[in-house]
Amino acid sequence: MTERPRFATFTVEGDETHSRYGLIDGERVIDLSALYAGRWPTLREVIAEGALDSLAEEAAGRPTDYAVTDIRYRIPVPSPEKIICVGVNYPDRNAEYKDGKEAPPNPSLFVRFPRSFVGHEEPIMRPPESPQLDYEGEVAIVIGKGGRRIPEAEALAYIAALTLANEGTIRDWVRHAKFNVTQGKNFDRSGSMGPWLVSFTDETQLADIKLETRVNGETRQSDRTGRMIFSFRKIIAYISTFTTLVPGDIILTGTPTGAGARLDPPVWLKPGDTVEVEAEGIGILRNRVQDEK
Numbered sequence: 625m626t627e628r629p630r631f632a633t634f635t636v637e638g639d640e641t642h643s644r645y646g647l648i649d650g651e652r653v654i655d656l657s658a659l660y661a662g663r664w665p666t667l668r669e670v671i672a673e674g675a676l677d678s679l680a681e682e683a684a685g686r687p688t689d690y691a692v693t694d695i696r697y698r699i700p701v702p703s704p705e706k707i708i709c710v711g712v713n714y715p716d717r718n719a720e721y722k723d724g725k726e727a728p729p730n731p732s733l734f735v736r737f738p739r740s741f742v743g744h745e746e747p748i749m750r751p752p753e754s755p756q757l758d759y760e761g762e763v764a765i766v767i768g769k770g771g772r773r774i775p776e777a778e779a780l781a782y783i784a785a786l787t788l789a790n791e792g793t794i795r796d797w798v799r800h801a802k803f804n805v806t807q808g809k810n811f812d813r814s815g816s817m818g819p820w821l822v823s824f825t826d827e828t829q830l831a832d833i834k835l836e837t838r839v840n841g842e843t844r845q846s847d848r849t850g851r852m853i854f855s856f857r858k859i860i861a862y863i864s865t866f867t868t869l870v871p872g873d874i875i876l877t878g879t880p881t882g883a884g885a886r887l888d889p890p891v892w893l894k895p896g897d898t899v900e901v902e903a904e905g906i907g908i909l910r911n912r913v914q915d916e917k
Contacts, residue, residue: 628829629680630907631656631785632820633667633702633743634695643698645670647683648820655689656682666702667821671768671784672871676823697743699817700787701766706873707736709762709791709809710859713852713878730862731854736876740810741789744819744909748792749916750895751811757893757913760791760879761837761845761901763830765856766821767873772864779860782869785821786830788901788909789876790837792816795885795892816899816911817874830856833904835880840898847880854878 630648635641644657645667656679657666664670670679711732742748750757768784792815798808824830832850836843854862859875884891893899893913901909 628822628825628905629676630820630822631667631670631676631679631700632695632818633698633700635698636690636695640696643702646689647680648692651692652688653690653692653695654683654686658689668701668703668872671701671766674768674784676784676821680823697745697818697820699738699741699743700821701872701874703738704872704874705870706867707738707741707876708863708873709734709736709876710854710878711805713854714847714880715851715853716847716881727853731859733863734805734809736791736815737810739812741815741817742813742911743816744911746816746911747813747914748790748816748899748911749811749813749914750893751794751814751916754794754796755892755894756795756797756885756890757814758793758795758884759837759839759844759893759899760793760883761835762789762791762876762879763833763835763849763903763906764789764817764874764876765824765860767869767875768824768871770868770870772868774861774864774869776857776861779857780827780830782860783824783856784871785823786906787818787821787874788903788906790816790899790901790909790911791876791879792893795890813916816909818909819907822906829905833906835903836901837880837882838900838902839884839893844884845880845882849877852878
């Protein structure tokens with residue numbers, strides 16, 4: 625698989641309040657916001673203009689501005705209008721519920737707030753309200769152009785980029801009410817996203833990639849996107865039926881079996897643990913766990 629350009633949002637030491645964006649090239653960071661912030665204040669505006677690939681071309685040959693060790697990663701798309709998550713989207717995940725039911729005809733959905741995610745290599749927080757912090761490794765798609773009631777046949781043309789997410793969940797808090805999971809999915813800094821955006825080209829980039837989650841080096845989740853119950857096309861078409869998708873919207877497409885809640889006995893994340901989410905052609909998202917102060 626040909627490596628695609630990797631775009632990150634980041635801050636630098638000594639200037640933590642000023643977000644920048646740029647191209648990650650191995651250990652080098654090219655600060656493109658220093659050149660184009662007047663035209664594109666953030667990567668969200670780059671995406672809206674469909675300019676990721678042209679930005680990568682303009683960056684070619686430019687000198688290094690920072691080393692990757694000099695930056696702190698932030699979630700790749702700042703302040704997205706919507707982060708929509710798909711639940712139970714791999715066959716074995718449906719079987720985990722042991723309710724004897726076949727997979728439903730449409731995806732289960734919920735929303736998350738941007739504040740519930742941190743960037744690559746930033747600590748994810750276990751809140752004092754519960755020890756049941758769990759991991760969910762996922763492939764996320766970033767919408768590149770707006771649309772409503774998008775036909776499945778055209779859906780992939782609306783993707784601008786791919787990234788990864790650890791859809792961290794406070795398990796007992798998803799049972800605090802009868803019908804929803806919002807509380808357990810939105811604790812501040814309980815999940816992560818990144819490290820970067822990989823620009824999207826065509827269906828082969830998504831068709832059957834391996835997705836894996838490791839905790840302290842131990843593989844806990846492993847599956848392939850070709851086994852998803854609801855395809856990327858179906859997800860985009862279904863969501864756009866009831867809400868208008870806009871550039872920069874992020875859709876988390878579901879996690880494989882193997883989350884800590886489903887182990888016997890359950891195994892929760894604890895301070896000092898390291899969680900890695902890896903997908904072919906996208907990269908590795910890595911975070912350590914801390915207790916929230």
